[in-house]
Amino acid sequence: QTVVTQEPSLTVSPGGTVTLTCASSTGAVTSGYYPNWFQQKPGQAPRALIYSTSNKHSWTPARFSGSLLGGKAALTLSGVQPEDEAEYYCLLYYGGAQPQWVFGGGTKLTVL
Amino acid sequence: QVTLRESGPALVKPTQTLTLTCTFSGFSLSTSGMCVSWIRQPPGKALEWLALIDWDDDKYYSTSLKTRLTISKDTSKNQVVLTMTNMDPVDTATYYCARIYGDYDLFDYWGQGTLVTVSS
Numbered sequence: 289q290t291v292v293t294q295e296p297s298l299t300v301s302p303g304g305t306v307t308l309t310c311a312s313s314t315g316a317v318t319s320g321y322y323p324n325w326f327q328q329k330p331g332q333a334p335r336a337l338i339y340s341t342s343n344k345h346s347w348t349p350a351r352f353s354g355s356l357l358g359g360k361a362a363l364t365l366s367g368v369q370p371e372d373e374a375e376y377y378c379l380l381y382y383g384g385a386q387p388q389w390v391f392g393g394g395t396k397l398t399v400l
Numbered sequence: 401q402v403t404l405r406e407s408g409p410a411l412v413k414p415t416q417t418l419t420l421t422c423t424f425s426g427f428s429l430s431t432s433g434m435c436v437s438w439i440r441q442p443p444g445k446a447l448e449w450l451a452l453i454d455w456d457d458d459k460y461y462s463t464s465l466k467t468r469l470t471i472s473k474d475t476s477k478n479q480v481v482l483t484m485t486n487m488d489p490v491d492t493a494t495y496y497c498a499r500i501y502g503d504y505d506l507f508d509y510w511g512q513g514t515l516v517t518v519s520s
Contacts, residue, residue, distance in 0.1 A: 289464070322505035326447075333496060333510045334447065340505040377447050381504055388459050389437070389449040 292380050292394035293384035299400050300368045309360040309393045310378030322381040323361035325354055328394075329364055329374045337376075338363060365397075372397040402426035404497050404511035405437075411517050412487050418516060422480040422497030427507075429475050435500035436480040437507070438471065438495040448493075451479060452500065487518045498500055 290377040291313040297387040310323060317323060336345055338354035341361065351367045361378055374376040408420035420438070427434055437452040451471040452460045461469050461503060470483045494513040501508060 304473075322503075324505075324507045333512050335510070336508050337459070339507060340502075343506075345508060379447075379449070379507065383504075386463070387452075387504065388463060389452070391439075391447040391449060393446045 290382060290388065290390050290393040292378060294376075294378060294395045296393070297398065299398045300365070301355045302368060302370055302376055302399055304361040304368050305364065305366045306368060306397065307357070308363045308365075308376055308378075308397070310362070310380065310392050311360045317356060317361045317380065319356065320383070321354075321361070321380075323354065324379040325352075325361075325363045326377045326379065327372075328377065336375060345390065361369070368399055370399050372379045373397060402499060402509045404499060406495060406497050406511045406514040408495070408514055408516065409505075410515060411444055411519065413520050414488055414518060416487050418484045418487050418491070420482045420484075420495055420497075420514065420516075424478050424480070424497075424499065424510060426471075427499065428500075429453075429473050429478070431455055433502050435504065436473070437498050437500055438482045439482075439496045439498060441493075441496070441513075442490075442493040448483075450495075451482060452504075454500075454504075484493070489501070489518045492518045496503065 294309045305373045326334040333363040342354040382388040404424045435454040438450040453471045468485045496513045498510045
C-alpha cells in the first residue's frame with residue numbers, strides 16, 4: 289500500500305514564507321509523479337493550485353509555487369495572506385499497468 | 401466554462417449499492433486527453449482517490465476498492481457514473497468528481513461534492 293506523507297500541521301505568520309512537502313513511501317518524488325496541489329477551506333470543495341510539479345492554473349495566486357525539494361514535492365507560499373489558512377493536499381500519480389493516484393494526508397496551515 | 405455536479409442519494413443502507421452521477425459541461429469526454437475522476441472524503445478526514453475514466457474509455461480503480469467500484473461514461477449525456485457495491489458505514493463521505501486533462505497530470509475543475517451517509 290503506497291503512502292503519501294505530508295506535514296500534519298504548520299503555522300506561519302502573515303507575510304511570511306512556508307514550504308509544505310509531499311513524500312512517497314516508494315522513494316524520491318520526481319516529475320514523473322505529476323505532483324498536484326490542492327487547497328481546501330472548511331465546507332468547500334478542493335481547489336486546484338499546482339499541476340505537474342510547478343505549473344500554475346490561471347486562478348492560482350502568484351505567491352504559490354511548486355517544486356521538487358530533497359526528493360519530495362513541495363509547495364511554497366511566499367508573502368502568506370490570512371486567507372491562505374486552509375488544508376492543503378498533494379496528489380501523486382503512480383503509473384504502470386494499473387495507474388493509481390494517491391493523496392497525501394493533508395497539511396493544516398494556520399496563519400497566526 | 402467548465403462545471404461538474406455530483407448527484408445521487410444522500411442516504412443508503414448498509415450492503416446496498418451506491419450509484420452516483422457526475423454531470424459536466426464545458427468540455428467533452430470524447431476529446432483526447434480528457435478524463436473524469438471520482439474522489440471521496442470522509443468527514444474530517446483526507447481525500448481518497450477512487451476511480452478514473454478517460455476519453456478512450458480506459459478505466460482505473462483504487463486497488464483497495466477495485467472489487468466494489470465500476471465507472472462508466474455516457475458521452476452523449478456528458479455524464480460519468482460511479483457505482484459502489486456493498487456499502488458500509490465507513491463509506492460515509494462527501495463524494496467529488498473532478499476533471500483531469502492532458503497526460504493524466506492536470507487536475508483542474510471539481511464539483512461541489514455530494515454527502516453520502518451509510519446508515520440503517
